Amino acid sequence: MELFDLKANLNTVGTQLATVEKEIMNKAADPNASIEDVRALKQKKDDLKERMDILQNQHDSLEREQKAKIQASLEKAQAGVSAGLSSNDPEVQKISAKAGFIRAAVRKEVPAQEVRAVLGDNNGTGGEKLLPKTVSQELLHEPFVTNPLRSVSTYTNVTNLEIPKVDFSLDDDDFIQDTQTAKELEVEGSVVTFGRRKFKVKAKISETILAATDTDLVSTVERALQSGLAAKEKKVSFAVTPKTGEEEMSFYGAGIKEVPGDSTYKAIKAAIADLAEDFRDNAKVMMRYSDYLEMIETLANGSATLYNAQPEQIIGKPVVFSDAAVKPIVGDFRYSHFNYDPAIQYESDKDISTGENLFVLTAWFDHKIKLKSAFRIASVVTAP
Template sequence: MVFGSKGAEAKKEPFKAFLPIKSLQFFSDKTLYELKQNLATVGQQLKKVEDDLSQKAIDPNASMDDIKALQQSKSDLKMRFDVIKEQHDSLEAEQKAKFEQNQGITAIEDPKQQKVQAKAEMIRATMQGRSMTEDARAALSDRKGNGGEKLLPKTVSDELLHEPFVKNPLRDISTFTNETNLEVPKISFQLSDDDFIADEETAKEMQATGDTVVFGRNKFKVFVPISETILKGSDVNLVQTVDQALESGLAAKEKKVALAKTPKVGEESMSFYGVGITEVTGETKYKAIKAAIASLHEDYRDNAKILMSFGDYSDIIETLANGNTTYYDAPPERVLGKPVVFVDAAVDPIVGDFRYSHFNYDIEMLKDRDKDVKTGIELFVLTAWFDHKIKLKSAFRIAKVAAAPTV
């Protein structure tokens, strides 16, 4: 269609090529692609009319009727353009929402963001008493489980958005696994002569207790208070709150059972102090630690570390220094001869190869909700099963100060 300079033609048929506005209902049945085409077509025609109107406005020979006809055409086209654009934008948004819904969490390219959104979905589903979405369950599960495996310490510790409130230093030196009904050999290799073990103490231990370790299932719960504000807030804030609390709860439980001086009944096998590890004494803790290191078989001594409280180490430094500041600046490994890991719960220093300290979490985990009746705060509850085994007692020593002789 051409809008010429003849005012009569323009006035007679200002925009006959277009249907009345009410006839635009047919656009609702069109595809997004067709709407895009229509939008482009009407847009081009609108621009042409606007350009013609601009030319007419400055043409002294153009009549007012010509200008009014073009203004009317522009108004009609603008109205039609807006109607089509509204339908186009609405359909595009609808299709985008459907696409995102169909794609779900798996459509997120950033693995970290995908994990955050999946965890947030799991937490909200638990607190709302509904099922998780399949893609959220898949994103949190290495196996065909219930979507809880990725909450375990082996994986959580590398994914935390912020540091936990409580840490377990044994995480860095002990073995951690997530298996159901786990059984492992006490020694990870065999020789052609099965009767040959260099360390006689180890040989006697294996003869007495067998050559495999069977892990049990010890149940415990971690309660995480979640306010309504946190639950309805951002995914990142919700996941950060729950992750920190879960990681702290797991770490606290691990330390408690592994370093219990007087273990609870049934938990003796999980404590370094409850399984009968050989005690080595000395006049001071420094001498006791040195003697404990020396008493280990070389197979364990080469990879040995010292688990002790910072208070004990400070006392040793103060005694050794005797006014010499050199000891205060020296790294603990140089002072004691082996790497040192500090944890206040180690009331008596433990020396040994911590590869033989093994924590195993059952992959089954239950997630539930509860309520603190005193505060009214909703609780996210994680029920887990784990065990800690000292695979070889002969790989460790406990350093103790010798009792003073009685007079």
């Protein structure tokens, strides 16, 4: 019998025992109840108590056995980490070090010196809960498909980052020909200052995953953390109604100019044409795939030819699909800039309700649209 079934049976018998004990008290206090009924209930109570003792012994024995197996697996996994760190293969060393780091965090231990040496200890002691350099760099810089902006936007991780909106200048103050950009620089200044907005990502780790191979453990945790980072980036960047204080992080809340059109196709073409030449040359279109299919259906008018064409052939600019782009965004996405503070922290805890271990990452980041004039939002306006 499985441990889960034993727990369920124990709960059932325990409930029955409590009910019988209550009945005995009620019968004993009732002068009209016969003593034979009380004795019968006492016998039933003794039988249930004996059954419960048998089930409890089986439960405790099986639980000790499973805990011993998990402990043996953990010790085996730890031995695997040590073996991996002694390997000559850098990739094997890195995976083993990551596994050792995660297990140490969950057990509330300081990672071994060998682990910190391979991953790059941020402070040299391991006493502060800062994510190792190797881990943080791979989490932040490896492209992740769930956030399409990662393939087109700019990413950095610099503390208190300040950068110029325009990368060069000339002696002639009027060298910027795009009047909208010139006005934006005059009103908002020529420097972008990035803030620190805190958020947490929680990777859930079961006991079986914790005791699994280094590769399975590391891939499970990294996939969860990468997904969380990408989801947070996408959420704030495409928020239609941003939270207070996060308006400048969203394409739809930062005040980007909207260009109207009576269809998706015409609105996108008008938005592209409305961009200044320098931005138009490097422009891309971010839009929902459903909007693209609807646009093709309208343009095709019963013909199958357009369905085989590449989106760039139809729109004239590369297309990046995202379901979060409720209105198509046109522009030079190099001016969409994410910056993470390098001091990403980690901690661990246990979810009491599920019994799962939590590997928690605390990060600080900001998303700035360095030049709003580098973008346009294509807005479909139906005729009244």
